[in-house]
Amino acid sequence: MIPVFAIVGKTDSGKTTLLEKLVAELKKRGYRVGTVKHDIHGFEVDHPGKDSWRHAQAGADTVAISSPQKLALIKKVDHDLKPDELVGEYFQDVDIVLMEGYKRQDKPKIEVFRRELSPHPLCQPQELLFLASNDELEYGVPRFALEDIKSMVDFLEEKFLTARPTSETTLFVNGRSISLSSFAQRVIAGALLGIISALKGVGKPQRVHLWLRAEDRQEDDTSDR
Known part of the structure; x- marks a missing residue:
């Protein structure tokens, strides 16, 4: 299961700056990182007059902008997608996902806390993974100085990323890594x-991700006894 964490905090507390630094350190250590910016007010990424904007205005429900270097996808949705929906649909090829916002969702949270902006954190201790703060607040959860990015990533790595696949073939069942012999691999x-x-159309596969959900099956009551 891909670990997902929400970075929260008051306006201008430094959420984006912290996320940028965490991403840079995680990438330095070789991890594949996904990020999400949650905007409850809505947003636009294609500008009036551009071809992608014209596609959407014509009625397209999904618009992709593709180049040899990157791909952008604009998709109409009928509700505010929850973190698990986003990760399940779009982030299956990463090791960790950091989300800026989503303070009302039930994902573990990293709160950026500055005493000059608020007398107390936004989240309750049971909601928090740790605090990133310029204050020596004791809150019943781990606390790191705002600039101590390496220690934050050490914490994430030890708690959530040590099971990162290292072999060519890795099997997870119900979120648990299953040890495979070389022969089984x-x-x-x-x-x-x-x-x-x-x-048809696959070509030569270089990396394959397969997700299989095994539904519960009841025995056929009409079978011979």
């Missing part, structure tokens, strides 16, 4: 790659 990889390579 070769058998699973060989079988899957053989099936996938035979699919």
Whole structure:
């Protein structure tokens, strides 16, 4: 299961700055990082007159802007997507997701707390992963100085990222990493790659992510006894 954390705090507390520094340190350590900015007021990323804007104005529900270097997707939705919906749909190829905002969602939170902006944190201790603060507040949760980015990432790495896949074939069942022998890795990889390579339009797969949900199955009551 991909770890997801919400970075919260008062306006102008430095949420974006902290997120930028955490991303830079995580990338330095080799992790794949996804980020989300939550804006309850709405936003626009395509400008009037641009081709993508014209596509949307014509009625397209999903607009993609693609180049050899990057891809942007603009998709109409009918509700404010929750973190799990976003991660499940768009972030399955990363090791960790940091979200700026979502203070009302039930994800573990990293709060940027500055005493000059508020006498007490926004979140209750049970909601928090840790505080990033310029104040020596004792709040019953780990607290790091605002500039101590390495210690924050050390904390995230120790608690949530030590199970990062290191082998060519990795199996997770119900969020738990399952140890595989070299033989089992070769058998699973060989079988899957053989099936996938035979699919039309796939080409030569370099990296494969497969998510399988095994539904509960009841025995057929009409079977012989």
